[in-house]
Amino acid sequence: MDLFYEEKPPLAKRVMPENLNEFVGQNHLVGFNKPIRTMIEKKILHSMILVGPPACGKTTLANVISKEFNLFFIKESALTLDSDSLKKIFNISSQKVLFIDEIHRLVKPKQDMLLGPLERGEIYIIGATTENPLFIMQPALRSRVFVFELMPLSDEEKKKIILNAIQKDRFFSNYDIDFENNALENLIKSSFDIRKALNTLELILLEEIKEEKKDKKLLVSNEKISLILQTKETLYSSYDGHYDTISAFIKSIRGSDIDASLYYLALMLESGEDPLFIARRLVILASEDIGLAYPEALPIATSAMLAIERIGMPEGRIILAEVTALFAALPKSNSAYMGLEEAIKSVKEEPVMKIPPHLKNIEIKAFGKEEKGKYLYPHEFPNHWVKQKYLEIEKKFFTFGNLGFEIKLEKWHNSLTGNIEKEKKVDE
Incomplete structure (x- = not known):
């Protein structure tokens, strides 16, 4: 045998494991009594999404699963998988596993096409992604798959x-x-x-x-x-590098350190990170960390994401730099986010409050009697506001922040609702 003259796949491909016992790593999934090993031993396969950093074994594990179940293995990329290809795959008569790499890039119409064959048991889907599938998959598809996180190899x-x-x-x-x-x-x-x-x-x-x-x-x-290995590595390709760097990026913007924010942005871009992944995180940050202190941050982040999608790289990095520097410099507030958390806590831990009758959509008939309250239409009153009951029991979830636009917002709200004492504190 002569490796120089006989066409061969690379070593990493030639030595891929043929069965689960040859697979190394991910013991929390393939170890004794762990979910994927249990599926294989019990011969009950479920569709799944494998989430993890590059080169942690997502494709290898999917291939091993198909071999253990003796199923036809079809590997596709979400970037190139079109409707015609999906129809041809569905028409293959044998039982099959469709492995979709970068499934976070699969658009919703194509996700919809998977639902019927999945429901009828005609196909098993194994998707691979580096991103949280809860954000990129429609609920109907999420409900039909398990999500397993793969850890970096030690x-x-x-x-x-x-x-x-x-x-x-x-x-x-x-x-x-x-x-x-x-x-x-x-x-x-x-x-x-x-x-x-x-x-x-x-x-x-x-x-x-x-x-x-x-x-x-x-x-x-x-x-x-x-x-x-002449090229300088950034450690970003490791699991810790990928998730720690985006974490440091977000925390640096939250902490208003412009230089650190731009450094971590540069590190991600030079390491080949998807600019849209960074843009999506900036959209979240705009609401979570800047919020009402500068409400325009959200449309700015959304516009930046659209611009990057339309323009691409390398010019897209300039847009990311502008938004990063701006967001790091802006006043910060998490009042809306924290207010929501308090409301969620109330919903989970306390009896659910009844909706006041005047806020309901229709009249309620109980024991032959009509229950109907008088709803006061705010637009018919001065300043488009009128005092009326909106909760069964008065609760306080939200507290204004004290920076940026939120100061003006609080002053207006206090003057509107007659909270004079609070308005005086804001003025002071």
Whole structure:
């Protein structure tokens, strides 16, 4: 066998596990009595979404599941999956697993097309995404799938995968492969994800083989690792890097540190993050952290997201920079968010209050008697406001913040509702 003249897939592809026992990592899903192993052992498959950072095993696990169930495996990307392709897949007579990579990019009309075949049991869907599916999948589809989060591979798990690959590969298993001191650890640390580590290892070994050593001994040296991995890594491709960086970005804007916010934005963009992912987080931040202190933040963030979608990169980074710097500099308020949390707490922990009769949509007939209150239409009164009962029991959930536009808003609201004492405090 000659690897140089015979067309071969890369090492990472050649040594993919054939069954669950060969799969390394994600013990919280595939370990004893864990959900995916239980599905396989009981021969009861359910559609699922696998959420996790790049190169944590989403595609590999989906492939293993299809093999364990002896199902036809179809791999598609949400970016290229069109309606005609879906119809052709549905028409395949054999039982099948449709793996949809980047399922967070699957538009809702195509999500709708999956509902019927899923309901009839004609197909199993396994989706892969790096984003929270609760935000990007319609409720009808979410209710038909399980969502499993995949964790980053530990260094020990990566080491096991690399050593197993050397032994399993039908080409490299013919050689005596050794690692220089700390070379294996260096390969893992420098590559950051297992796919790159395996492909880097393959390049080093092929270079060694070219030297035509008679004893078939190959050495993986630190020098050759550094030579191949010339590009500077940002650690962003790791699970911690991906989620910690977006967390640091949001917290820096919340903390009004413009320079830190722009640094983390640069780190994400240079690491290849989807600019729309960043834009969506800015939309959330506009309401959660700026809120009523500057209500225009929400339409600004929404417009920025639309602009980035229309313009794309690299120019889209300028839009993100502008919004990031602006939001970091703006006054902050979470009063609306916290008010909602207080209202939710009341709904969960206390008896649900009855809706006052005058606020109901229709007349209520109980025991032959009509119950109807007199609703006062605010627009018929001065300043479009009139005092009337809106809750069965008066409750206080919302408190105004003391920055930006919210100061004016509170002053207006107090003058409107006759809260004179509070209005005086605002003036002071």
